[in-house]
Amino acid sequence: MAQVVVVGSCMTDLVSCTTRLPKPGETVIGHKFFIGFGGKGANQCVQAARLGAKTSMICEVGKDSFGNEYIENFKRNEISTEFVGQTEDAATGAASIIVNSEGENVIVIVPGANLLVDSEDLKRAADVICKAKVIVCQLEITPATSLEALKMAHASGVKTLFNPAPAQADLHPQFYTLSDIFCCNETEAEILTGLPVGNPEDAGKVGSLLLERGCKLVIVTLGAEGCVMISKEDPIPKHVAAGKVKAMDTTGAGDSFVGALAFYLAYYPNLSMEEMIRKSNFIASVSVQAPGTQSSYPYRKDLPRDLF
Numbered sequence: 001m002a003q004v005v006v007v008g009s010c011m012t013d014l015v016s017c018t019t020r021l022p023k024p025g026e027t028v029i030g031h032k033f034f035i036g037f038g039g040k041g042a043n044q045c046v047q048a049a050r051l052g053a054k055t056s057m058i059c060e061v062g063k064d065s066f067g068n069e070y071i072e073n074f075k076r077n078e079i080s081t082e083f084v085g086q087t088e089d090a091a092t093g094a095a096s097i098i099v100n101s102e103g104e105n106v107i108v109i110v111p112g113a114n115l116l117v118d119s120e121d122l123k124r125a126a127d128v129i130c131k132a133k134v135i136v137c138q139l140e141i142t143p144a145t146s147l148e149a150l151k152m153a154h155a156s157g158v159k160t161l162f163n164p165a166p167a168q169a170d171l172h173p174q175f176y177t178l179s180d181i182f183c184c185n186e187t188e189a190e191i192l193t194g195l196p197v198g199n200p201e202d203a204g205k206v207g208s209l210l211l212e213r214g215c216k217l218v219i220v221t222l223g224a225e226g227c228v229m230i231s232k233e234d235p236i237p238k239h240v241a242a243g244k245v246k247a248m249d250t251t252g253a254g255d256s257f258v259g260a261l262a263f264y265l266a267y268y269p270n271l272s273m274e275e276m277i278r279k280s281n282f283i284a285s286v287s288v289q290a291p292g293t294q295s296s297y298p299y300r301k302d303l304p305r306d307l308f
């Protein structure tokens with residue numbers, strides 16, 4: 001039985017590298033193309049699975065070659081695909097990305113099948129959701145579906161880890177009350193509260209504001225600075241610094257962090273939250289030292305033993 005259940009998105013990243021970005025109507029010749037597996041939900045699930053969590057992904061892909069490839073990707077990562085639906089009604093979510101030599105990009109995301117994850121999918125997976133240790137949700141699928149999944153889990157005493165990404169200024173208030181752990185980055189925290197976040201002190205302030213909205217515990221991630229946590233039990237913000245590393249590509253670090261945290265919540269529930277965050281910081285800091293998203297996520301076998 002899965003201990004970590006993720007209800008969320010998967011996207012195929014289609015990345016073209018060019019010297020400069022094309023203007024409207026223009027064709028430019030690129031020098032490199034690659035396909036990557038992405039989508040916040042899937043990324044988080046892959047990181048948890050690579051640490052050794054028994055995971056199940058609840059999502060929708062299209063009945064197309066990208067959908068087939070994505071299902072194979074889940075299987076290679078030993079993620080249960082029992083509740084990965086394949087629909088005829090939309091294409092697998094895709095992100096077309098063009099990157100120039102300066103690292104600037106233009107991106108078009110077509111959520112496609114992701115927006116078709118619905119109550120029916122949740123009902124089919126009800127047993128797995130309600131028997132999990134931890135459920136993880138984000139906002140790359142229809143928010144109402146994420147909210148319903150959180151409600152189901154919460155009603156069964158399953159720990160809820162919610163990542164409000166991409167951020168929505170008018171987030172439904174129940175997202176706060178249904179979150180045991182509400183984990184956002186600086187940008188998301190700013191959009192949700194209207195307060196700027198540039199350092200751990202600011203993060204503590206937005207954390208306490210988000211706490212007032214009903215979450216049990218708030219984590220604000222701060223890139224190289226690590227995180228700030230604040231909880232109902234201990235309403236004094238605590239900064240948990242990340243180790244110093246040489247970052248080469250921070251893409252996907254936030255999802256690596258959330259996936260790692262889900263693993264620790266499920267498998268090491270007796271660790272203090274500070275210790276879980278410290279370990280998750282370490283894992284996410286490994287991901288920033290390699291290129292790409294899922295391609296940069298470490299496996300348990302390659303990590304120091306004292307993390308487990």
Ligand SMILES: Nc1ncnc2c1ncn2[C@@H]1O[C@H](COP(=O)(O)OP(=O)(O)OP(=O)(O)O)[C@@H](O)[C@H]1O
Nearest residue numbers: 185221222223224226247250252253254281284285
């Ligand atoms: N330069 C870095 N050095 C060390 N750790 C880092 C660095 N950047 C990110 N991390 C780790 O990753 C976590 C998440 O990073 P961040 O706050 O940038 O998330 P994010 O903005 O959601 O990332 P992304 O959108 O790139 O996936 C941090 O809390 C930290 O643990």
Ligand SMILES: [K+]
Nearest residue numbers: 249287292296
């Ligand atoms: K990376």
